[in-house]
Amino acid sequence: MITEVNAVTFRQNLGEMLNQVQYRNDSIVISKDGKPVAALVDAELFARIRRMRDRFDDLTGRIAAAYAEVPAAEGLAEIDALVAESRRRP
Incomplete structure (x- = not known):
């Protein structure tokens, strides 16, 4: 599953987001000012x-x-x- 979050939410929930990626193989798209700027995916x-x-x-x-x-x-x-x-x- 791909989750989209803004940078502030990502920063506040970094540990939880890392667990999503590591254990559930989810991907996180991080947005700033409504535009995607980065993605967190498993290694x-x-x-x-x-x-x-x-x-x-x-x-x-x-x-x-x-x-x-x-x-x-x-x-x-x-x-x-x-x-x-x-x-x-x-």
């Missing part, structure tokens, strides 16, 4: 998120290296053509 989920981010960074780096010699206009035209083609499909 295992955080580790998975970091691994996924690292894999994504590696993949985007390999794609960028593979297309480094392609002029930007040519690459954008190819992307536009593929997007248009996929939108035509049912």
